[in-house]
Each structure stands twice: as C-alpha cells, then as structure tokens.
Amino acid sequence: MSIDIDDAVRQTDFDALSSRLSCYLKGYTPQDNLILDLIPLIIYYQLISCQSEFKRFALSRKLKSLFFNIFPSNLLDINKILNFNNNEILSKINKFTPLKSPMINRGTYLRTTSITKNILNFCNKNKNLNKIQIISLGSGNDTRPFYILPKFENLSYFELDFQFTTKLKKLAILSSSKLSNTLNLNSLSLSNLPHTFENILSFNPSLNSSNYHLIPCDLRKLNSILNNDQFKYIDPFVPTLIISECCICYLSKDDSNNLISFWRNHLNNAEFLIYEPIGGDSSNIPNNSNSNYGEVMIKNLICRGIEMPTLITYGTINLQIERFNKLINIKNENNKFFDCKIWCKDMKWVYDNQIDINDIDRISRLEMLDEMEELNLINSHYCMIIASWKLL
C-alpha cells in the first residue's frame, strides 16, 4: 500500500466519525454525547499539523463541511474550542442542516448499536472476573471507550491505529478534562501541549492510563505490535475481545489473515468481533443483477482511493465462516485444547433479530425512511462475525 492509500483509509475514519455525528445530532445515539467535544479538538490538531497555510485553509473548509458546518467558525483557536457551548451548537441544528441521509443514519445506528451491544455482552458476562480486555483494531476516533470504560472497573481498553491517528486522538483527549476524566487520565494544561507543526511532529503518539491505552502501530507489520513497549500491558491469559469495525477489510488477504492468526496465537481466551462489508456472490446466482453490488462498491471505492481486497474473496457468510474456521477453529494445538466457536450473520439479519423492537420503534420516529429496499440491500452486504477460542 502506498502512503496515498494509507491516507485514504485513514480518511474513512473521518467518514465514520461524520456519520456518527449525524446519528447523534438526529437523536439515534444519545449516549454518544462526548462526540461533540472530541470532533472540534480533532479538527484543531489535524489543522495545525498541516504545514502549509494554504493547505490548512482548504482543509479547514473541507473538515467543516464534512461535519455539516455545525461548529463555530474559528477552529484554529483552541481556547474558543474548549469553551464551545454544546447546547448552543445543538440549538442551531434544523431540518435544513444537511446531515447524512436517513439510510446512512439508520445503517450507522445499526452498526454502532449492534457492536456496542456485543461489547456490553462480553463485559457483562465477565464482570465478576478481576480483569478483562478490549483490543480495538484500527479504532480511529471511536468514541466508545468514553462511555464503556467508566461502566466496567475490571476493563482495560487498547486502541491500535496508525501513529498519526493515535497522536491526534491523544492530543484531543489530553486537551479536554471531560474526555480525559472518563479514561482515568488528567488533562494537561494547554501550555504543556504542542501547538505547532514541528512540536506535533515530535510528540509521542502513545498514551497509557491505568485502564486505557493508545498504541501506535501498523497492523500489517506484526513486529510493530510485538516490539512495542505497550504490548506488555496486554495480558494473554484474561478474556479479551478484539474488535475490527471496518478495519481488517482494508488489508490484503494475507495481511488480514496473518493479523487474525497473530491474535489467535497470542491470546488464550479471546473472541473476535468483526463488522465488515461482504461483496456478495456472483458465481452461483445465474443471470442475476444482485451480483453487481460488490463490483459497483469496488469501483466506487477506487474512486476515493480505497481498496477492499477481500470484499469478494470473503464475499458471503459461508466464505467468512469457512475463513474463520480455518484460522480460529484449531481445537488441538501444541497439545493444548481449545473450545472454539464461529458465528456470522449479515446485518439485515441482525437488524431483524437483535435490535430491541422498542428501540426500532423509537428511531423510526426520528425521521422518515423512504429506502427500506435499499437499506435491506446494503445491510445484507455487511456482516457481523464472532469467532471465539478458549483454552480448556
């Protein structure tokens, strides 16, 4: 992968962040309220880490519009950002604020809610244990740690991503007492934080609190994880949930499978929770236009500089199950015996079967959705995988 492609993949994190902001503003995800504190700080640090003033100006316009122009205009003044009045921002949202389409909002809600639900299941079933861990691969600017960590005292949360991403997130967290307090950290005074391009360049991208860790690494280079000082904080013997929310789908087939095997070999009691698109199967549906969905998606993504190398390779539920059976379901290894389980469903199934009917009722009232068929079509091209193993 070239730097350009890495960058395009990194931008998908902003795309997801923008979708989650839209969901929050529409009322789909009220628990995500700290997103309003995180985003302007991320924009600020992203802007000042831009070297050329002209680029910075252009980028600032793009970022503002990516986040629906809802933030007050001067995003280069951190003192102003820290004093933003969220209620005032919210009061300016009206029906003409061009948020994401209802279809994207509902899909984002589904993804966010169903993954969070599985995380909470994992934490709740292990809440009597001394220690449990979450490892989030390519976590980007996920806001879940802010509302999940405070709920579970025995939980350690690890977020792994490119160093530029972890650096900006660390800076945003340390700038805001609201954000840092949820992670058992103290915020730093602004004078102790970098505010120039050069200072940010040399700023340490790692962050560790008693239960929260930002680990800069390249998930394609397993040595960058193994040789990382922070790797020692990960305990291979406690129950661990490894999340990939649209992360490993950007890796090549070999890189993603090596990464899965890497965790399979290092942890004794863990489960993968994976959300990613599936391109569908063109081979055994004769003469059916259904088959074009994956190819159209590949073309559309190439247009944005993004590749999803395994979209077709693991394009169906069965192919994903087969994949994880091969990688995870190794019952007997080095004379150790494991209990392994593989589960995979498409997101239409998840929507129909796992989302609380009262909550569907609640979100149905938020905005009219004129796109059931399209939503069903798209949801049937995303899947949720749970693959667990446990040393017996």
Add this chain to the structure above:
Amino acid sequence: MLDLDRILEDVKLCRTIPEQDVQEMCLLGQEILIQESNIQLIESPVIICGDIHGQLHDLITLFKIGKEPPESKYLFLGDFVDRGFYSVETFLLLLVYKLKYPNKIFLIRGNHESRQITSVYGFYDECIRKYNSANVWRYCCELFDYLSLGAYIMNNNSNEDGVFCVHGGLSPNLNSLDEIRLIDRKQEVPHDGSMCDLLWSDPEKEIQGWALSPRGAGYLFGETETSKFLHTNRLSLIARAHQLVMEGYRELFNGGLVTVWSAPNYCYRCGNVAAILSLDSELNREYTTFESSFNEDHLNGCSSSSNNGGDINDGFIGGFGVGVGGEVPSKRPVTDYFL
C-alpha cells in the same frame, strides 16, 4: 420568449438553465397540469417508466431505448428528483418534453415530489448548490402540487381491462377510481389519508388485508385487496413504481400488479438493472431492461480529482468539481458506504 429547443439541448448537456427560465417553465407547466384530472386518461400504446431519482444520464439512455418524444408516448410514475446528483436537470428535461409535447408525455406524482421529502433527500440541497437560492426548488415544488395522482391506460379494443398506474399503491380508504377522482390534489403531500397512501403504499405477498408500512407512511396491501380493486374497477393491471427491484420490474399476484423501476444502479451503489414497460394498443406487456451508462464514463474522470478550481486534494472528498465553460458545478458522485 422561452426557447424550448435550446433549453432541451442545454439540459441534456447538464448546463445551468437560468432561474427565470425555470420559473417560466414551471408556470407554463402549471397551466397544462391544472387541466389534467387526478387520474389522467391515456390512450395506448405507451411506455411506462418508474423512479428516475435525479439520474439524468440514465434518463437520457432511457429515451434512447424507448425513442424520444414525440416518437413514443411516455408515462412517468413519479420520483423524478432526490438521491441522484442531477435532480434539477432530470426534472427540467421531463418538463421541457411536457411543454413541447403535452400529449406525448405524462407525469404523475411520486412521494418525492413534495417539499418535506425533497428537503431531506437532496433536491433542495442541489438547488441551493446550483442556484444559491431556494427559488428554483420553490417553483418546482409549486408545480409538483399540480401533478396528477394516477393514470388510466385505455384498452383500444374494449372499455374494460384498462391499466391503473400510480406511484405507490392502494389505500384502505379508496375502493374505486371514482373516489380517487374526488380528491383535492392541489396541495403538499399529506402525512396520512388517501392521497398520501396512493404515493406511499407497497404491495406485500405475505399480507392478508392491510398493514402499516415500515416506511412510516402509507400501507402494505396483499393479494386479496389487489384482486378486489382490479375486479371492482374492471382493471387488468396495476402498474406502480416506488420500490427498488433489482431486476428492474417484478410482477406480483398472478400478474395483477407490477413494480417498474427505471433507475439503474440506484444511487450509484445498488448494482440493479432498470426497466421500462411498453404497452401496445391491446395492452400487451413488453419489458425492456437496461443498465447504467453513468458509472464507467464518470468514474474514469474522477480519479484525477484535483482539476477542480483551487481544491487542494488532501484526500478528503466532498468538494465540488467545478467544470469549465458554464457547466453546472455538480457534486462529484461520491457514494456513501459504512466505512
């Protein structure tokens, strides 16, 4: 004086039509539509087309396949605007034809021909982006209020067995075509009631009688209700649109109802084919499917994305590709996914 031929050429090339021309066209359109009844009578043969949703290039393809008016006669079942990136041009293209050949093209109202829906699904934003004001949106929405709610296609050989055409479907409040003729249609699409149902309802195989629609407006109706309506009104077919069908058209209830969908690769994302339904003078059905012409042509151009005025390419998308020579500054087709 409007030069409709010039406007037709300009719209096809995606050039901006001056706001005043749009206003004048909408006023002329009102004068024609006000004379049409709630259920417009149409003589066969005719080509029936489903949702277009701002996919101008695919509409142009459709007219190539079906032959341009006045060579063929057309009925469009609504949902001209929203979702696609060229709602303004799409609607204006249909409107120019309507003004030029009022008896060769008929437009009925879809649920997207409404102020409320267009302010959420793209048409309003597109007007603001292209004209820097909401005027064009307002002129078009005022015209939408005059669109017919349905059409009846006559069988030239008999007084029976005609085809009823509507955007969505049936309503529990409406048993006969005559009841539809009594509706006062010149208003914004209401949130409920029979006018709303005609534009929002969907057929459903699994259902007996009526059920609330998951869309939040209209109803789901099953085979019994469909047969009853066909029988009461001596119809051979209900032709409707409103629902994406991957194969372009789908007949239900022993051929008593058909969904026609005319937006190929819907939203530049769904990978579906589109269809049009030709009815000959005896109302025999012939479906023609077609694929999108848009993707290949336009995707090739968009990888060299830094050609737009002063738009520094930091990898962030969402800027506007501004073309040269007075072309519409159109949003580059960036398709949303969950990434």
